[in-house]
Amino acid sequence: MTARFCITLDDVRSAAIRIQDSIIRTPVVSSPLINDLLHTEVFFKCENLQHIGAFKARGACNAVFSLTAEEAAAGVVTHSSGNHAAALARAASLRNIAAHIVMPHDSAAVKISAVRGFGVEPTFCEPTAESRQATAEQVMADTGATFVHPYNDAGVIAGQGTAAVELFEDVARLDAVIVPVGGGGLLSGSLVALKALKPGIKVFAAEPKWADDAFRSLVSGRIESPTRYDTIADGLRTPLGSLTFPIIQNLVDEILTVDEDSIRRATAAMLQMGKLLVEPSGAVPLAVLMQHGEPFRGQRVGVIVSGGNVDPQTLQEILREAALR
């Protein structure tokens, strides 16, 4: 079934072995309060408790650890100001190779220091897509480093799929799994793994209405771009890639979109009821259950909580709103 895609379940299984000593087997957590609220048994796969606070640690490790010795010697490069930047810096430091992380010079201080925390000085560029691209290409030309895309990379996709395999192993009789979708690395890796492990399982994507490019891509049959970049779920503002789109197009059961208010309420509920700090992008699946929960009632639903890196200002804002309800 998955032969026409860039990865298979075997690639995910190989990734799991390759990265097992470098990632955390994160716990699966349930919240009695959230279950009661939704009349659904929800199992949160807590990638907010992963290294660097996000599932991105998995894909970056798999990509870096899969390089030949010769490739590795020349280092790796990416452009990202998000979790992939820290994940790639960490993976490279674990293999003791150079990482070139191209970031806009106006990136948040916390994101710059996350990269520096792994001994990598970011390569700064102008805050435009053109400058980012040109700077990364210059680094590649100068160093021969391998470009590791945040999601449109078979090694990255296989690595991200390992979270879904662990969820599947740890929770019996799952009816459905809901995965957030941005560029589609986590979603496509999860789809390949879960649909091979249990063909009858439903896998849904969760997407902000304000970044519904994946939803529109399924409708139009080609990769659509986001039309706005202001959803609070800042990890999901990216378009699908040429490798992730065909997997999603063929295997996803449905893409469910949610409004901003639901995402904020879900982030607050994860904290106040679930006792877990989750970034808004990671709360989007719970927002789906809060906004479109009826079909899931009485079911056992896995949710991949993608990460927990939220800046204190955003968190305060969400809490302030939550306290007023």
Add this chain to the structure above:
Amino acid sequence: MTARFCITLDDVRSAAIRIQDSIIRTPVVSSPLINDLLHTEVFFKCENLQHIGAFKARGACNAVFSLTAEEAAAGVVTHSSGNHAAALARAASLRNIAAHIVMPHDSAAVKISAVRGFGVEPTFCEPTAESRQATAEQVMADTGATFVHPYNDAGVIAGQGTAAVELFEDVARLDAVIVPVGGGGLLSGSLVALKALKPGIKVFAAEPKWADDAFRSLVSGRIESPTRYDTIADGLRTPLGSLTFPIIQNLVDEILTVDEDSIRRATAAMLQMGKLLVEPSGAVPLAVLMQHGEPFRGQRVGVIVSGGNVDPQTLQEILREAALR
């Protein structure tokens, strides 16, 4: 060794079996960021992810499930405005018996609704110790209900000890465990269990300086009262009990006290670095590691995170401070 105390390890083991279908086997979580900060491997036993958001669910279930059918028919009563109130209401509802929860009429709305969430209408009293006591005694006289003390009760203590047993089972080669101390139910249950399971293990109590009555009790050799009631760790403002004090006096390695600033920083660190919402009382052991961490460096240290019920205002305040650092 523990024969002279109100419980033994066997009582904790029996409690574990009695309550196993009614409590969550909570995960043990580590935070790479916190470990790096402290140069210590810290294993957080996440009772903030327990039913009612605190370890109190364990002791209340054990006490209620241990009642004879005749005792149970007359119901249970306690006075508490904290986690024990919700825990006892829940335990009684699971056994389908009456619970009388005596609370001051000015209790926080969220605490009242936590009790009502288990189908129990609180019995309100005046906000004084005398009224609380008199009201509870009146309920006992009227109904024959069994009083279940929040901590000075052998069944409660045995139930609380089950968290430490799970921690011990789930983490190999623990050097030490740090437990917060208020009334001493969690601490004394943990001490009896851990010192019997592994006599060489160090067990430390963590206590706010502003509620250092347990520390002073060890010095004086008798139960001392708190002298102030304003620590942010509001679950730890209570004196030891006649059953918990002898256990602590004989078995604890040391009581380590921390200042308010450390507790606030630890609560913020649990959230921002550990991605877990923890009530200030539950962050007091981490505050110990932040303020008195030197002797623990290089060790494997278990921490019982007692609970995660923090009101949004307190949380915002802590976050605001954390963001300014």
